[in-house]
Amino acid sequence: QVQLVESGGGVVQPGRSQRLSCVASGFTFSSSAMHWVRQAPGKGLEWVALISYDGSNEYYADSVKGRFTISRDKSRNTLFLQMNSLRGEDTAVYYCARGGTYSDFWGQGTLVTVSS
Amino acid sequence: QSALTQPASVSGSPGQSITISCTGTSSDVGGYKYVSWYQHHPGKAPKLMIYDVNNRPSGVSDRFSGSKSGNTASLTISGLQAEDEADYYCRSYTSSSTYVFGTGTKVTVL
Numbered sequence: 001q002v003q004l005v006e007s008g009g010g011v012v013q014p015g016r017s018q019r020l021s022c023v024a025s026g027f028t029f030s031s032s033a034m035h036w037v038r039q040a041p042g043k044g045l046e047w048v049a050l051i052s053y054d055g056s057n058e059y060y061a062d063s064v065k066g067r068f069t070i071s072r073d074k075s076r077n078t079l080f081l082q083m084n085s086l087r088g089e090d091t092a093v094y095y096c097a098r099g100g101t102y103s104d105f106w107g108q109g110t111l112v113t114v115s116s
Numbered sequence: 117q118s119a120l121t122q123p124a125s126v127s128g129s130p131g132q133s134i135t136i137s138c139t140g141t142s143s144d145v146g147g148y149k150y151v152s153w154y155q156h157h158p159g160k161a162p163k164l165m166i167y168d169v170n171n172r173p174s175g176v177s178d179r180f181s182g183s184k185s186g187n188t189a190s191l192t193i194s195g196l197q198a199e200d201e202a203d204y205y206c207r208s209y210t211s212s213s214t215y216v217f218g219t220g221t222k223v224t225v226l
Contacts (some may be wrong), residue, residue, distance in 0.1 A: 035215070037162075044119070044220035045154070045162065045205050059214050062117050095161065101209055102152040102167035109161070 002026040002105045004096050009110030012086055022079040022096030022107055029077040030054070033100035036070060036081045038092035039109075046092075049081065050100070064090075086114045120145060120206055120218035127224040133194040136221045138206035139187060144216055146187035150209035153182060153191045155202045156220075162205070166191060193223070201225045 008020040022034070036048040049070040050059045058070050069082040079096050091114045097103035121139040128134040138145065138153075145151055153166040164173055166182035169189060179194045189208070193200055206218040 037217075044203075045156065045207075045217045046119075047207065047215040047217055050215065059212075061214065097162075101150040102164060102207075103154075103162075104164045104167075104173060106161040106163075 002098065004098065004105060004107035006094065006096055006107045006110040009094065009112045011113045011115060013116050014087060014114055016086055017082070017084045018086060018112060020081040020083065020094055020110060020112070024077045024079065024098070027098070029072075030074040032098050034070075034072065034079045035097045035099070035103055036079075037095045037097055037103075037106075039095070040089070040092040043092075048094070051079070083112070086112075088114050090114050117210070117212070117214060117216055120208060120216055122204075122206060122218040122221045124219070125222045125224065127226055128196045129226045130196055130198065132196050133192060134196060134223065136191045136204055136206075136223070138189040138191070138208075138218045140189075140208055140216070141187055143211040144208040145184065145189050147211060148209045149184075151182070151184060151189040152207050153180075154205045154207065156205060157202045165204075196225055198225050
């Protein structure tokens with residue numbers, strides 16, 4: 001069955017970097033576009049980034065553009081989110097999700113807390 | 117990239133029907149058929165309920181249906197059940213090749 005497992009969350013200081021990973025299994029990872037979506041405490045879902053199935057195209061929300069980079073490694077069936085210059089408002093549960101125009105499978109999320 | 121507008125809360129009694137609206141612009145909801153809806157129970161992974169405006173994934177109850185008129189998409193839940201109590205979010209593709217979620221709606225079963 002399809003599984004998406006995120007990792008890499010934790011407490012990080014403002015201005016520092018963190019890299020999230022999402023290991024995919026149960027489907028052909030190299031054929032699927034992938035998203036990162038986040039939810040800050042007490043807030044709604046926020047779309048963060050999308051990468052095309054082959055990694056040739058990346059798209060970002062204005063709130064993270066220039067600071068976050070989405071990438072993928074097809075040999076490891078893994079999606080990444082490199083987060084630089086982190087701010088307090090980046091504190092959230094980060095989910096990876098399969099699919100382009102709609103997301104039919106989601107991971108359980110990993111919590112990133114930006115705090116000194 | 118402003119969030120799509122949803123009512124903060126909608127409630128209904130068991131067996132009733134409720135509708136959640138999702139209002140955007142011609143650059144997102146109104147311009148594309150790529151509107152999807154997600155059910156989210158806190159602490160769990162979101163679940164796809166409707167895709168491409170009005171298509172239901174396999175395994176999703178036919179009590180859930182979607183539609184769109186102009187810049188507003190809607191999710192209707194008929195025969196409301198206690199298990200339907202959750203947060204619901206719409207999402208749309210945009211003219212910038214990005215995506216945007218709605219503000220979210222808390223559904224309460226009275």
